Amino acid sequence: MKVVVTEYNDTWNHMFSEEAQKIKGIFGDELVDIHHIGSTSVPGLKAKPIIDIMPVVKDIEKVDAFDEQMTGLGYECMGExxxxxxxxxxxxxxxxxxxxHVFQVDNKEAIERHLAVRDFLRTHVEAAKQYGNLKEMLAKHYPDDIEAYMDGKDAFVKELERTALYWFGNVNS
Structure with missing residues (x-):
């Protein structure tokens, strides 16, 4: 997979909304909520142009019954x-x-981690800029090596998650 990081694109939010509607149609009453997460959900953040979506469901086991419909939308079903x-x-x-990335509603740790990082980056412009610059630099150094790109982000992302979760806990308490 080629590693490409681009400037923020206003169409990413529209792409999320379009896909979220399709997912809602498939998941139906099982769906509790659906979130745009990841770098494309943060205005101004440089990102790989891949829309990350986090549906929250009542029962994670029931999601497997939607595999055929998801395949019909062009998705590859990867399980856990x-x-x-x-x-x-x-x-x-x-x-x-x-x-x-589908999680069950009571999987608070996973859900809050994604929302905390997204919301932290949306409100902390300097952190978002640092993260975007790091991703851009890594993509230039490792355009054909997604593993090296991911490894290069690892320490920054772990610190970002720790900081964001602390901030998120204080904002939402």
């Missing part, structure tokens, strides 16, 4: 894909356009 309690779907193959 390394994260217990998640269902992961990706669309676009090597030119990925969307990723879906």
């Amino acid at each position: 894909f390394g994260i217990k309690g998640r269902r992961y779907f990706r669309k676009g193959g090597d030119n990925r356009t969307h990723q879906i």
Whole structure:
């Protein structure tokens, strides 16, 4: 997979909304909420142009029954894909356009981690700028090595998550 980081694009929010409507149609009453997460959800943040979507459902086990319909939308159904309690779907193959990370409503830790990072970056412009610059630099250094790109972000992301969760807990208490 080619690693490409671009300037923020205003169409990303529209792309999320369009896909969220399709997911709502499939998940129906099982869906509790649906969030635009990841870098494309943060205005002004440089990002890989892949829309990350986080549906929150009543029962994670019931999501497997939607695999055929998700495949019909062009998604590859990946199961937990390394994260217990998640269902992961990706669309676009090597030119990925969307990723879906489904969590059960009581998986507060996973849900809050994603929302905390998103909301922190939306309100802390300097942190978002640092993160975007790091991603841009790594993409230039490792355009054909997604693993090296991810490894290069790892320490920054772990610190960002820690800081964001602390901030999120204080804002929402």
